[in-house]
Amino acid sequence: MLWHPARTKTLCPIQRCRACGEAASFQVTLQGRYLCTRKISSALFTSSVVRVQTFEHLLSGLNEQPRQAVTTLDGPVLVIAGAGSGKTRVLTTRVAYLIANGIPPERILAMTFTNKAADELRQRLAVLCDPWSARRVWAGTFHSIFARLLRRNAELLGYSPNFTIYDDDDSLSLIRRLLKEQNIPPKELSPNSVRSVISRAKNELVYPDDYAAQTQTPRQQRIATIYHLYQRALRRADAMDFD
Template identity: 40%
Template sequence: MQQYISQLNEAQQEPVLQKDGPMIIIAGAGSGKTRVLTVRIAYLMSLGVDAFSILALTFTNKAAREMKKRIGDIVGAAEAKNLWMGTFHSVFARILRSEADKLGFPSNFTIYDTQDSVRLISAIIKEMQLDKDVYKPKQILGRISSYKNSLITVKAYFNNPELQEADAMSKKPRLGEIYQNYVERCFKSGAMDFDDLLLKTNELLNRFPDVLANYQERFRYILVDEYQDTNHSQYLI
């Protein structure tokens, strides 16, 4: 382990060697932040921290795979594979699959990609006999996505006159109905879209304190790569 630490400069070694307590690393592109994160996780494991109690959130799945491989090179692949490491979406999908029944979803729920979502919204717009030149499916999905990432559920939307007025001003007074139909249809199909992976994780942790306590107890070390790019929903989790 020491040989990997000695390859880091003094500023990089400092966060690697701080075992406990909060910290934030601010450094420019190409200055070795990911390397610091990798060596820090390996160092924690070398001190006897269980891999199952480390949660590492990365910006891409590719970054997660590369980091896991590098950590495996230091501490052994068998140990590294027990790490909870991946993007916000992939890690939260894993949590939701374990807890889906609490939210009324099957554990093998489908995850809709953008194409699936656009297709469903197009069908809803057609069924509601709305003008697809005004209610453009991709734009509608973008709007619904921004609601979900701000934790605005259908119920919250209909309790917010300002949002409804803004949609009416942009000549889309029935956007709330589309949102409601979309959410209901996804639920009936046992499906979540990418934004639901964040929204439903927030719902799960807020509605079920015992589930929250379980994951708080499990993850003793939480490391977030590219923390400055988290949205409101990710930040709250």
């Protein structure tokens, strides 16, 4: 779906959308009709001519295999290719193609590993799609996407939506403090080893009480105590860690 500046014009907000009947703070006109930004996506495709031109523009420059990856609408698509082969272009073009085929942008999830890749993804989507659609795609890193989901539902977990996320250094600092409060010297139980055990337990969905029930040695019992205190301290600080 492409944004057509020549077809749009900012209007006074007192106009009402012909598609939904609601007044909007930002409106556009397309072929003489007043439309709010919620309806501009569907309006761009009221004629088959516009749809064909848009699809051809999206697919131009793609050879057979990338084009197939972009245009497949049913079922999963796996793209295996080397660095610099155009995977990001295929991904962003596929997102734009899905939107052009009527998929609501807020139902599209595009995740990356790095912030740099996520920024590039958003920038390319802003060029391929209209600004309204590009902003509504769930695009970002794994951490940012799931942090967004957690903040939306934080109260269900007993946290505030503005909870803090502890990185590795924050977690290690907290564990050091807890070990000191329990009079456990670093030579007896190192903070790094405790953090590794807690991280592994969390990734295996083993809660503090469950871990304590499985302990067999004095060392494991001390770690279980720190694990319990660690979770309590996180909750008290309205904080989560990456595990």
